[in-house]
Amino acid sequence: MVQSILDAISLGGLYSLAALGLGLVFGVMRLVNFAHAELITIAAYTLVLTAQFPLALSLIFTVLVTVFVALLMEFSVYRRLRGVNPAVMLIASFGLSIVLQRVYELMFGALPRSAAVAPFLRGDFKVAGLSITISSVITIVLTITILLAMGYLVEKTSLGLQLRAASADFKTARLLGVRSNRLISAAFGLSGVLAACVALILVIQNPQISPYYGLNITILSLVGIVIGGIASLRGAALGGFIVGVVLSSLNTLLGNGRVYAYSWLFILVLVILLVRPGGLLSKGSELERV
Amino acid sequence: MALLEVTNLVAGYGKVEVISDVSFTLEPGKSIGIVGPNGVGKSTLLQAIAGGIAPKGGSIIFDGKNIAGKKPEDIVRLGLSLVPEGRQIFSGLSVKENLALGLTGRRNKKGANEAILKMRELFPVLSTHENHQAGMLSGGQQQQLAIARALISEPKVLLLDEPSLGLAPTVITDVFERLQEIIGMGTAVVIVEQRANLVTSFAEKTIVIRDGKVQATLTPADAANSESLQRSYFGAGE
Numbered sequence: 001m002v003q004s005i006l007d008a009i010s011l012g013g014l015y016s017l018a019a020l021g022l023g024l025v026f027g028v029m030r031l032v033n034f035a036h037a038e039l040i041t042i043a044a045y046t047l048v049l050t051a052q053f054p055l056a057l058s059l060i061f062t063v064l065v066t067v068f069v070a071l072l073m074e075f076s077v078y079r080r081l082r083g084v085n086p087a088v089m090l091i092a093s094f095g096l097s098i099v100l101q102r103v104y105e106l107m108f109g110a111l112p113r114s115a116a117v118a119p120f121l122r123g124d125f126k127v128a129g130l131s132i133t134i135s136s137v138i139t140i141v142l143t144i145t146i147l148l149a150m151g152y153l154v155e156k157t158s159l160g161l162q163l164r165a166a167s168a169d170f171k172t173a174r175l176l177g178v179r180s181n182r183l184i185s186a187a188f189g190l191s192g193v194l195a196a197c198v199a200l201i202l203v204i205q206n207p208q209i210s211p212y213y214g215l216n217i218t219i220l221s222l223v224g225i226v227i228g229g230i231a232s233l234r235g236a237a238l239g240g241f242i243v244g245v246v247l248s249s250l251n252t253l254l255g256n257g258r259v260y261a262y263s264w265l266f267i268l269v270l271v272i273l274l275v276r277p278g279g280l281l282s283k284g285s286e287l288e289r290v
Numbered sequence: 291m292a293l294l295e296v297t298n299l300v301a302g303y304g305k306v307e308v309i310s311d312v313s314f315t316l317e318p319g320k321s322i323g324i325v326g327p328n329g330v331g332k333s334t335l336l337q338a339i340a341g342g343i344a345p346k347g348g349s350i351i352f353d354g355k356n357i358a359g360k361k362p363e364d365i366v367r368l369g370l371s372l373v374p375e376g377r378q379i380f381s382g383l384s385v386k387e388n389l390a391l392g393l394t395g396r397r398n399k400k401g402a403n404e405a406i407l408k409m410r411e412l413f414p415v416l417s418t419h420e421n422h423q424a425g426m427l428s429g430g431q432q433q434q435l436a437i438a439r440a441l442i443s444e445p446k447v448l449l450l451d452e453p454s455l456g457l458a459p460t461v462i463t464d465v466f467e468r469l470q471e472i473i474g475m476g477t478a479v480v481i482v483e484q485r486a487n488l489v490t491s492f493a494e495k496t497i498v499i500r501d502g503k504v505q506a507t508l509t510p511a512d513a514a515n516s517e518s519l520q521r522s523y524f525g526a527g528e
Contacts (some may be wrong), residue, residue, distance in 0.1 A: 164385075175363075
Protein backbone atom coordinates (compact mmCIF):
# COMPACT_ATOMS: atom_id res chain seq x y z
CA MET A 1 0.00 0.00 0.00
CA VAL A 2 2.69 2.49 1.04
CA GLN A 3 4.73 1.42 -1.96
CA SER A 4 1.71 2.00 -4.25
CA ILE A 5 1.24 5.51 -2.90
CA LEU A 6 4.95 6.25 -3.33
CA ASP A 7 4.82 4.85 -6.87
CA ALA A 8 1.82 7.03 -7.68
CA ILE A 9 3.51 10.15 -6.34
CA SER A 10 6.77 9.43 -8.11
CA LEU A 11 5.07 8.76 -11.45
CA GLY A 12 3.03 11.94 -10.97
CA GLY A 13 6.18 13.91 -10.29
CA LEU A 14 7.90 12.45 -13.32
CA TYR A 15 5.01 13.40 -15.60
CA SER A 16 4.85 16.87 -14.15
CA LEU A 17 8.55 17.37 -15.03
CA ALA A 18 7.90 16.26 -18.60
CA ALA A 19 4.83 18.51 -18.77
CA LEU A 20 6.84 21.48 -17.48
CA GLY A 21 9.37 21.02 -20.26
CA LEU A 22 6.59 21.10 -22.83
CA GLY A 23 4.81 23.96 -21.07
CA LEU A 24 7.89 26.20 -21.03
CA VAL A 25 8.25 26.02 -24.80
CA PHE A 26 4.51 26.31 -25.39
CA GLY A 27 4.44 29.44 -23.23
CA VAL A 28 6.92 31.41 -25.30
CA MET A 29 6.20 30.00 -28.77
CA ARG A 30 2.65 28.64 -28.69
CA LEU A 31 4.31 25.48 -29.96
CA VAL A 32 3.45 22.02 -28.72
CA ASN A 33 6.90 20.56 -29.21
CA PHE A 34 6.11 16.96 -29.97
CA ALA A 35 9.82 16.33 -30.50
CA HIS A 36 10.31 16.81 -26.74
CA ALA A 37 10.04 13.02 -26.72
CA GLU A 38 13.27 12.81 -28.71
CA LEU A 39 15.02 15.03 -26.17
CA ILE A 40 14.12 12.51 -23.49
CA THR A 41 15.27 9.69 -25.78
CA ILE A 42 18.65 11.22 -26.58
CA ALA A 43 19.20 11.92 -22.87
CA ALA A 44 18.40 8.28 -22.08
CA TYR A 45 20.80 7.04 -24.79
CA THR A 46 23.53 9.31 -23.49
CA LEU A 47 23.03 8.04 -19.95
CA VAL A 48 23.23 4.42 -21.06
CA LEU A 49 26.19 4.96 -23.39
CA THR A 50 28.15 6.81 -20.72
CA ALA A 51 27.19 4.41 -17.93
CA GLN A 52 30.79 3.29 -17.48
CA PHE A 53 31.81 6.84 -16.44
CA PRO A 54 31.30 8.12 -12.90
CA LEU A 55 27.64 9.08 -12.45
CA ALA A 56 28.28 12.81 -11.99
CA LEU A 57 30.30 12.96 -15.21
CA SER A 58 27.68 10.98 -17.08
CA LEU A 59 24.95 13.34 -15.81
CA ILE A 60 26.82 16.47 -16.85
CA PHE A 61 27.48 15.00 -20.27
CA THR A 62 23.82 14.02 -20.63
CA VAL A 63 22.56 17.48 -19.74
CA LEU A 64 25.02 19.06 -22.20
CA VAL A 65 24.03 16.75 -25.05
CA THR A 66 20.29 17.18 -24.43
CA VAL A 67 20.50 20.96 -24.17
CA PHE A 68 22.55 21.00 -27.36
CA VAL A 69 19.91 18.98 -29.25
CA ALA A 70 17.16 21.22 -27.84
CA LEU A 71 18.94 24.38 -28.99
CA LEU A 72 19.67 22.80 -32.36
CA MET A 73 15.96 22.01 -32.82
CA GLU A 74 15.05 25.58 -32.06
CA PHE A 75 17.73 27.10 -34.24
CA SER A 76 17.43 24.83 -37.26
CA VAL A 77 13.66 24.33 -37.44
CA TYR A 78 11.47 26.38 -35.13
CA ARG A 79 13.29 29.68 -35.54
CA ARG A 80 12.57 29.55 -39.28
CA LEU A 81 8.89 28.99 -38.58
CA ARG A 82 8.38 31.67 -36.00
CA GLY A 83 5.17 33.59 -36.46
CA VAL A 84 3.57 31.04 -38.78
CA ASN A 85 0.27 29.35 -38.02
CA PRO A 86 0.58 27.19 -34.86
CA ALA A 87 -0.79 24.21 -36.82
CA VAL A 88 2.20 24.42 -39.17
CA MET A 89 4.58 24.42 -36.22
CA LEU A 90 2.80 21.45 -34.68
CA ILE A 91 3.15 19.46 -37.90
CA ALA A 92 6.80 20.50 -38.15
CA SER A 93 7.31 19.15 -34.65
CA PHE A 94 5.78 15.79 -35.70
CA GLY A 95 8.15 15.77 -38.67
CA LEU A 96 11.13 16.60 -36.52
CA SER A 97 10.12 13.88 -34.09
CA ILE A 98 10.01 11.24 -36.83
CA VAL A 99 13.28 12.39 -38.38
CA LEU A 100 15.05 12.20 -35.02
CA GLN A 101 13.65 8.71 -34.36
CA ARG A 102 15.17 7.59 -37.66
CA VAL A 103 18.46 9.28 -36.87
CA TYR A 104 18.59 7.51 -33.51
CA GLU A 105 17.80 4.23 -35.23
CA LEU A 106 20.71 4.76 -37.62
CA MET A 107 23.06 5.79 -34.86
CA PHE A 108 22.12 3.36 -32.12
CA GLY A 109 20.24 0.59 -33.94
CA ALA A 110 16.60 -0.44 -33.72
CA LEU A 111 17.17 -2.87 -30.87
CA PRO A 112 17.13 -1.55 -27.31
CA ARG A 113 20.46 -0.42 -25.85
CA SER A 114 20.91 -1.16 -22.22
CA ALA A 115 23.31 -0.61 -19.35
CA ALA A 116 23.01 -0.42 -15.62
CA VAL A 117 22.77 3.27 -14.82
CA ALA A 118 23.32 3.97 -11.12
CA PRO A 119 22.76 0.31 -10.14
CA PHE A 120 22.99 1.21 -6.45
CA LEU A 121 19.62 2.97 -6.82
CA ARG A 122 17.83 -0.28 -7.57
CA GLY A 123 16.63 -2.65 -4.87
CA ASP A 124 14.70 -1.76 -1.78
CA PHE A 125 14.99 -1.02 1.91
CA LYS A 126 12.76 -1.61 4.91
CA VAL A 127 11.02 1.01 7.03
CA ALA A 128 8.91 -0.22 9.95
CA GLY A 129 8.67 -3.63 8.32
CA LEU A 130 7.55 -2.20 4.97
CA SER A 131 9.64 -2.79 1.91
CA ILE A 132 10.13 0.33 -0.21
CA THR A 133 12.06 0.66 -3.49
CA ILE A 134 14.97 3.07 -3.41
CA SER A 135 14.14 4.35 -6.88
CA SER A 136 10.69 5.59 -5.87
CA VAL A 137 12.15 7.58 -2.99
CA ILE A 138 14.95 8.96 -5.17
CA THR A 139 12.42 9.90 -7.83
CA ILE A 140 10.30 11.80 -5.33
CA VAL A 141 13.28 13.62 -3.81
CA LEU A 142 14.67 14.50 -7.25
CA THR A 143 11.29 15.66 -8.53
CA ILE A 144 10.62 17.87 -5.54
CA THR A 145 14.09 19.40 -5.80
CA ILE A 146 13.70 20.11 -9.50
CA LEU A 147 10.18 21.48 -9.09
CA LEU A 148 11.34 23.81 -6.30
CA ALA A 149 14.29 24.96 -8.40
CA MET A 150 11.98 25.59 -11.36
CA GLY A 151 9.53 27.41 -9.11
CA TYR A 152 12.32 29.64 -7.87
CA LEU A 153 13.57 30.29 -11.38
CA VAL A 154 10.14 31.17 -12.75
CA GLU A 155 8.86 33.19 -9.80
CA LYS A 156 11.97 34.93 -8.45
CA THR A 157 14.46 35.53 -11.25
CA SER A 158 14.55 38.05 -14.04
CA LEU A 159 14.61 35.25 -16.62
CA GLY A 160 11.49 33.79 -15.01
CA LEU A 161 9.72 37.13 -15.09
CA GLN A 162 10.55 37.48 -18.77
CA LEU A 163 9.29 33.95 -19.44
CA ARG A 164 6.00 34.67 -17.68
CA ALA A 165 5.57 37.99 -19.46
CA ALA A 166 6.38 36.49 -22.85
CA SER A 167 3.92 33.65 -22.23
CA ALA A 168 1.19 36.19 -21.56
CA ASP A 169 1.99 38.59 -24.42
CA PHE A 170 5.18 38.14 -26.39
CA LYS A 171 4.67 41.22 -28.54
CA THR A 172 4.44 43.61 -25.62
CA ALA A 173 7.32 41.87 -23.85
CA ARG A 174 9.51 42.55 -26.89
CA LEU A 175 8.46 46.20 -26.96
CA LEU A 176 9.78 46.43 -23.40
CA GLY A 177 13.12 44.98 -24.42
CA VAL A 178 12.78 41.24 -23.87
CA ARG A 179 15.17 39.67 -26.40
CA SER A 180 13.06 37.15 -28.28
CA ASN A 181 15.80 34.89 -29.63
CA ARG A 182 17.60 34.70 -26.34
CA LEU A 183 14.43 34.02 -24.34
CA ILE A 184 13.20 31.30 -26.70
CA SER A 185 16.63 29.67 -26.66
CA ALA A 186 16.56 29.80 -22.86
CA ALA A 187 13.13 28.13 -22.82
CA PHE A 188 14.38 25.36 -25.14
CA GLY A 189 17.56 24.98 -23.10
CA LEU A 190 15.55 24.62 -19.90
CA SER A 191 13.21 22.14 -21.55
CA GLY A 192 16.35 20.18 -22.48
CA VAL A 193 17.53 20.18 -18.85
CA LEU A 194 14.10 18.96 -17.74
CA ALA A 195 14.14 16.25 -20.42
CA ALA A 196 17.52 15.07 -19.10
CA CYS A 197 16.09 14.92 -15.54
CA VAL A 198 13.09 12.94 -16.78
CA ALA A 199 15.37 10.57 -18.68
CA LEU A 200 17.52 9.97 -15.60
CA ILE A 201 14.52 8.94 -13.54
CA LEU A 202 13.10 6.80 -16.34
CA VAL A 203 16.40 5.07 -17.00
CA ILE A 204 16.85 4.09 -13.35
CA GLN A 205 13.54 2.23 -13.64
CA ASN A 206 13.83 0.98 -17.20
CA PRO A 207 17.25 1.01 -18.88
CA GLN A 208 16.12 -0.53 -22.21
CA ILE A 209 16.48 2.41 -24.59
CA SER A 210 14.90 2.24 -28.05
CA PRO A 211 14.41 5.10 -30.56
CA TYR A 212 10.85 5.57 -29.23
CA TYR A 213 11.80 5.66 -25.57
CA GLY A 214 10.47 9.16 -24.78
CA LEU A 215 7.27 8.90 -26.77
CA ASN A 216 4.88 7.41 -24.24
CA ILE A 217 5.65 9.81 -21.41
CA THR A 218 5.51 12.79 -23.75
CA ILE A 219 2.06 11.90 -25.06
CA LEU A 220 0.75 11.34 -21.55
CA SER A 221 2.22 14.58 -20.23
CA LEU A 222 0.62 16.39 -23.17
CA VAL A 223 -2.66 15.00 -21.88
CA GLY A 224 -1.67 16.36 -18.49
CA ILE A 225 -1.01 19.81 -19.92
CA VAL A 226 -4.42 19.86 -21.56
CA ILE A 227 -6.28 19.00 -18.39
CA GLY A 228 -4.13 21.26 -16.22
CA GLY A 229 -4.53 24.31 -18.40
CA ILE A 230 -2.18 24.87 -21.29
CA ALA A 231 -1.57 28.53 -20.57
CA SER A 232 0.18 28.25 -17.23
CA LEU A 233 3.23 26.36 -15.99
CA ARG A 234 1.48 25.58 -12.73
CA GLY A 235 -1.37 24.08 -14.71
CA ALA A 236 1.06 22.01 -16.77
CA ALA A 237 2.85 20.69 -13.69
CA LEU A 238 -0.42 19.94 -11.89
CA GLY A 239 -1.95 18.22 -14.93
CA GLY A 240 1.13 16.08 -15.45
CA PHE A 241 1.06 15.12 -11.80
CA ILE A 242 -2.62 14.14 -11.95
CA VAL A 243 -2.09 11.95 -15.02
CA GLY A 244 0.83 10.18 -13.37
CA VAL A 245 -0.98 9.60 -10.09
CA VAL A 246 -4.16 8.42 -11.79
CA LEU A 247 -2.33 6.09 -14.14
CA SER A 248 -0.25 4.57 -11.38
CA SER A 249 -3.29 4.16 -9.12
CA LEU A 250 -5.32 2.57 -11.92
CA ASN A 251 -2.54 0.09 -12.55
CA THR A 252 -2.64 -0.91 -8.89
CA LEU A 253 -6.42 -0.91 -8.44
CA LEU A 254 -7.40 -2.61 -11.68
CA GLY A 255 -5.24 -5.67 -11.13
CA ASN A 256 -5.73 -7.87 -14.17
CA GLY A 257 -7.92 -5.20 -15.76
CA ARG A 258 -4.93 -2.87 -16.07
CA VAL A 259 -5.00 -3.13 -19.86
CA TYR A 260 -7.96 -0.76 -19.57
CA ALA A 261 -6.04 1.79 -17.48
CA TYR A 262 -5.64 4.15 -20.44
CA SER A 263 -9.35 3.95 -21.25
CA TRP A 264 -10.24 4.98 -17.71
CA LEU A 265 -7.65 7.73 -17.78
CA PHE A 266 -9.09 9.19 -20.96
CA ILE A 267 -12.63 8.96 -19.62
CA LEU A 268 -11.43 11.08 -16.70
CA VAL A 269 -9.80 13.51 -19.13
CA LEU A 270 -13.06 13.82 -21.07
CA VAL A 271 -15.01 14.54 -17.90
CA ILE A 272 -12.50 17.19 -16.77
CA LEU A 273 -12.57 18.87 -20.17
CA LEU A 274 -16.38 18.85 -20.25
CA VAL A 275 -16.49 20.60 -16.88
CA ARG A 276 -13.50 22.89 -17.41
CA PRO A 277 -12.74 23.17 -21.14
CA GLY A 278 -9.75 25.47 -20.55
CA GLY A 279 -8.13 23.12 -18.05
CA LEU A 280 -8.24 22.95 -14.29
CA LEU A 281 -6.24 26.11 -13.60
CA SER A 282 -7.70 28.26 -16.36
CA LYS A 283 -9.62 31.42 -15.81
CA GLY A 284 -12.40 31.88 -18.35
CA SER A 285 -10.33 34.38 -20.33
CA GLU A 286 -7.57 31.92 -21.17
CA LEU A 287 -9.94 29.83 -23.20
CA GLU A 288 -10.25 32.28 -26.06
CA ARG A 289 -6.50 32.81 -26.20
CA VAL A 290 -5.56 29.24 -26.84
CA MET B 291 18.90 68.35 -35.59
CA ALA B 292 15.75 66.32 -35.35
CA LEU B 293 15.76 63.46 -32.86
CA LEU B 294 13.23 61.46 -34.84
CA GLU B 295 12.85 61.87 -38.57
CA VAL B 296 10.27 59.78 -40.38
CA THR B 297 10.46 60.11 -44.15
CA ASN B 298 8.02 58.73 -46.76
CA LEU B 299 7.12 55.84 -44.53
CA VAL B 300 5.12 52.97 -46.02
CA ALA B 301 3.64 50.35 -43.67
CA GLY B 302 0.88 47.78 -43.45
CA TYR B 303 0.01 44.17 -42.82
CA GLY B 304 0.58 41.39 -45.35
CA LYS B 305 -0.16 42.85 -48.79
CA VAL B 306 -2.35 45.62 -47.40
CA GLU B 307 -0.70 49.02 -47.37
CA VAL B 308 -2.23 51.12 -44.61
CA ILE B 309 0.30 53.95 -44.45
CA SER B 310 1.45 54.97 -47.92
CA ASP B 311 3.46 58.16 -47.38
CA VAL B 312 3.99 59.70 -43.96
CA SER B 313 6.78 62.08 -43.00
CA PHE B 314 7.34 64.12 -39.86
CA THR B 315 10.14 65.26 -37.58
CA LEU B 316 10.40 65.59 -33.83
CA GLU B 317 12.95 67.65 -31.91
CA PRO B 318 14.34 66.58 -28.52
CA GLY B 319 12.00 67.37 -25.62
CA LYS B 320 9.11 68.37 -27.91
CA SER B 321 5.72 66.83 -28.56
CA ILE B 322 3.80 65.88 -31.67
CA GLY B 323 0.22 64.69 -32.01
CA ILE B 324 -1.10 62.33 -34.67
CA VAL B 325 -4.83 62.37 -35.36
CA GLY B 326 -7.13 61.00 -38.02
CA PRO B 327 -10.32 58.99 -38.44
CA ASN B 328 -10.64 55.44 -37.17
CA GLY B 329 -8.70 52.76 -39.03
CA VAL B 330 -6.50 55.24 -40.86
CA GLY B 331 -3.28 53.59 -39.73
CA LYS B 332 -2.21 55.63 -36.73
CA SER B 333 -1.40 52.55 -34.65
CA THR B 334 0.27 50.94 -37.67
CA LEU B 335 2.51 53.99 -37.92
CA LEU B 336 3.57 53.73 -34.26
CA GLN B 337 4.09 49.97 -34.55
CA ALA B 338 6.31 50.50 -37.60
CA ILE B 339 8.41 53.09 -35.75
CA ALA B 340 8.74 50.92 -32.60
CA GLY B 341 9.59 47.78 -34.59
CA GLY B 342 6.34 45.89 -33.93
CA ILE B 343 5.95 45.52 -37.71
CA ALA B 344 8.58 46.00 -40.41
CA PRO B 345 8.02 49.06 -42.62
CA LYS B 346 7.62 48.42 -46.35
CA GLY B 347 9.44 51.57 -47.37
CA GLY B 348 10.81 54.94 -46.33
CA SER B 349 13.20 55.67 -43.53
CA ILE B 350 13.04 56.24 -39.79
CA ILE B 351 16.10 58.08 -38.54
CA PHE B 352 16.31 58.08 -34.76
CA ASP B 353 19.22 59.77 -33.05
CA GLY B 354 21.21 59.60 -36.28
CA LYS B 355 20.55 55.91 -37.02
CA ASN B 356 18.09 54.34 -39.44
CA ILE B 357 15.96 52.08 -37.26
CA ALA B 358 13.47 51.02 -39.95
CA GLY B 359 13.04 47.23 -39.75
CA LYS B 360 15.05 46.76 -36.57
CA LYS B 361 13.71 44.48 -33.84
CA PRO B 362 11.54 46.09 -31.15
CA GLU B 363 13.86 44.88 -28.38
CA ASP B 364 16.78 46.67 -30.04
CA ILE B 365 14.84 49.85 -30.73
CA VAL B 366 13.78 50.23 -27.09
CA ARG B 367 17.43 49.92 -26.08
CA LEU B 368 18.29 52.81 -28.40
CA GLY B 369 15.88 54.97 -26.41
CA LEU B 370 12.50 54.78 -28.13
CA SER B 371 9.64 53.35 -26.10
CA LEU B 372 6.03 52.59 -27.07
CA VAL B 373 2.98 52.52 -24.82
CA PRO B 374 0.75 50.32 -26.98
CA GLU B 375 -2.94 50.78 -27.64
CA GLY B 376 -5.12 49.34 -24.90
CA ARG B 377 -2.17 49.66 -22.47
CA GLN B 378 -1.21 45.95 -22.71
CA ILE B 379 -0.10 45.68 -19.14
CA PHE B 380 0.52 42.13 -17.88
CA SER B 381 -2.65 41.70 -15.88
CA GLY B 382 -1.53 38.45 -14.24
CA LEU B 383 1.72 39.96 -12.94
CA SER B 384 2.04 42.36 -10.02
CA VAL B 385 2.48 46.09 -10.48
CA LYS B 386 6.05 45.71 -9.25
CA GLU B 387 6.78 42.96 -11.79
CA ASN B 388 5.31 45.03 -14.60
CA LEU B 389 7.67 47.85 -13.70
CA ALA B 390 10.60 45.45 -13.38
CA LEU B 391 9.95 44.29 -16.96
CA GLY B 392 10.42 47.87 -18.08
CA LEU B 393 14.00 47.60 -16.81
CA THR B 394 14.85 45.01 -19.50
CA GLY B 395 14.95 47.77 -22.09
CA ARG B 396 17.45 49.97 -20.27
CA ARG B 397 20.70 50.70 -22.06
CA ASN B 398 22.43 51.38 -18.78
CA LYS B 399 21.88 48.72 -16.14
CA LYS B 400 23.05 51.13 -13.43
CA GLY B 401 20.52 53.48 -11.91
CA ALA B 402 17.66 50.99 -12.13
CA ASN B 403 16.57 51.59 -8.55
CA GLU B 404 16.63 55.35 -9.03
CA ALA B 405 14.50 54.98 -12.14
CA ILE B 406 11.92 52.98 -10.20
CA LEU B 407 11.89 55.53 -7.39
CA LYS B 408 11.41 58.31 -9.90
CA MET B 409 8.38 56.55 -11.38
CA ARG B 410 6.90 56.06 -7.92
CA GLU B 411 7.24 59.78 -7.32
CA LEU B 412 5.63 60.60 -10.64
CA PHE B 413 2.86 58.02 -10.18
CA PRO B 414 2.33 57.62 -6.41
CA VAL B 415 -0.61 55.29 -6.95
CA LEU B 416 1.79 52.61 -8.22
CA SER B 417 3.56 52.45 -4.84
CA THR B 418 0.29 51.93 -3.01
CA HIS B 419 -0.60 49.00 -5.23
CA GLU B 420 2.86 47.58 -5.94
CA ASN B 421 2.08 44.04 -4.78
CA HIS B 422 -1.38 43.89 -6.34
CA GLN B 423 -2.10 42.14 -9.60
CA ALA B 424 -1.96 44.74 -12.34
CA GLY B 425 -5.29 43.50 -13.70
CA MET B 426 -6.96 44.68 -10.50
CA LEU B 427 -6.07 48.32 -11.16
CA SER B 428 -8.59 50.80 -12.58
CA GLY B 429 -8.26 51.88 -16.20
CA GLY B 430 -6.52 55.12 -15.28
CA GLN B 431 -4.12 53.37 -12.96
CA GLN B 432 -3.34 50.79 -15.65
CA GLN B 433 -2.58 53.62 -18.09
CA GLN B 434 -0.24 55.18 -15.53
CA LEU B 435 1.43 51.82 -15.05
CA ALA B 436 1.86 51.37 -18.80
CA ILE B 437 3.43 54.82 -19.12
CA ALA B 438 5.67 54.30 -16.08
CA ARG B 439 6.76 50.90 -17.44
CA ALA B 440 7.74 52.48 -20.76
CA LEU B 441 9.54 55.38 -19.04
CA ILE B 442 11.67 53.17 -16.82
CA SER B 443 13.98 52.50 -19.76
CA GLU B 444 14.55 56.30 -19.79
CA PRO B 445 13.64 56.78 -23.45
CA LYS B 446 14.48 59.88 -25.44
CA VAL B 447 11.20 59.46 -27.29
CA LEU B 448 7.98 58.08 -25.81
CA LEU B 449 5.29 56.92 -28.26
CA LEU B 450 1.75 56.73 -26.87
CA ASP B 451 -1.09 55.00 -28.69
CA GLU B 452 -4.41 56.48 -27.56
CA PRO B 453 -3.61 57.11 -23.91
CA SER B 454 -7.15 58.41 -23.34
CA LEU B 455 -8.84 55.21 -24.52
CA GLY B 456 -11.54 54.07 -22.12
CA LEU B 457 -10.72 56.64 -19.46
CA ALA B 458 -13.07 59.05 -17.67
CA PRO B 459 -12.60 62.74 -18.57
CA THR B 460 -11.07 63.69 -15.20
CA VAL B 461 -8.64 60.79 -15.47
CA ILE B 462 -7.69 61.87 -18.98
CA THR B 463 -6.83 65.33 -17.67
CA ASP B 464 -4.71 63.71 -15.01
CA VAL B 465 -2.84 61.52 -17.52
CA PHE B 466 -2.14 64.48 -19.79
CA GLU B 467 -0.85 66.52 -16.85
CA ARG B 468 1.64 63.74 -16.18
CA LEU B 469 2.61 63.73 -19.84
CA GLN B 470 3.31 67.46 -19.56
CA GLU B 471 5.62 66.74 -16.63
CA ILE B 472 7.36 63.99 -18.62
CA ILE B 473 7.97 66.38 -21.52
CA GLY B 474 9.23 68.92 -18.97
CA MET B 475 11.83 66.37 -17.90
CA GLY B 476 13.20 66.31 -21.43
CA THR B 477 11.47 63.31 -23.02
CA ALA B 478 10.05 63.92 -26.49
CA VAL B 479 6.54 62.55 -26.94
CA VAL B 480 4.49 61.28 -29.90
CA ILE B 481 0.78 60.93 -29.09
CA VAL B 482 -1.73 59.18 -31.29
CA GLU B 483 -5.29 60.13 -30.39
CA GLN B 484 -8.85 59.86 -31.57
CA ARG B 485 -9.71 62.97 -29.59
CA ALA B 486 -8.36 65.56 -32.00
CA ASN B 487 -9.23 68.55 -29.80
CA LEU B 488 -7.41 67.18 -26.83
CA VAL B 489 -4.14 66.42 -28.58
CA THR B 490 -4.13 69.44 -30.87
CA SER B 491 -4.26 71.77 -27.91
CA PHE B 492 -1.68 69.71 -26.04
CA ALA B 493 1.06 69.05 -28.60
CA GLU B 494 3.28 71.69 -30.20
CA LYS B 495 2.19 70.44 -33.59
CA THR B 496 -0.28 67.81 -34.73
CA ILE B 497 -0.39 65.99 -38.04
CA VAL B 498 -3.62 64.76 -39.54
CA ILE B 499 -3.46 61.42 -41.36
CA ARG B 500 -6.05 60.34 -43.86
CA ASP B 501 -5.83 57.92 -46.83
CA GLY B 502 -2.40 56.84 -45.60
CA LYS B 503 -0.88 60.30 -46.01
CA VAL B 504 -0.30 63.43 -43.95
CA GLN B 505 -3.11 65.81 -44.91
CA ALA B 506 -2.42 68.78 -42.67
CA THR B 507 -0.28 70.04 -39.82
CA LEU B 508 -2.10 71.80 -37.01
CA THR B 509 -0.98 73.99 -34.13
CA PRO B 510 -2.66 74.55 -30.75
CA ALA B 511 -4.32 77.63 -32.25
CA ASP B 512 -6.29 75.34 -34.58
CA ALA B 513 -7.77 73.46 -31.62
CA ALA B 514 -9.98 76.46 -30.85
CA ASN B 515 -11.11 76.64 -34.47
CA SER B 516 -13.29 73.59 -34.80
CA GLU B 517 -14.05 74.35 -38.44
CA SER B 518 -10.44 74.07 -39.61
CA LEU B 519 -10.05 70.98 -37.45
CA GLN B 520 -13.03 69.32 -39.09
CA ARG B 521 -11.93 70.31 -42.56
CA SER B 522 -8.50 68.76 -42.18
CA TYR B 523 -9.98 65.72 -40.46
CA PHE B 524 -12.62 64.79 -43.00
CA GLY B 525 -11.30 66.56 -46.07
CA ALA B 526 -12.63 69.74 -47.67
CA GLY B 527 -16.11 69.72 -49.20
CA GLU B 528 -17.06 66.25 -47.97
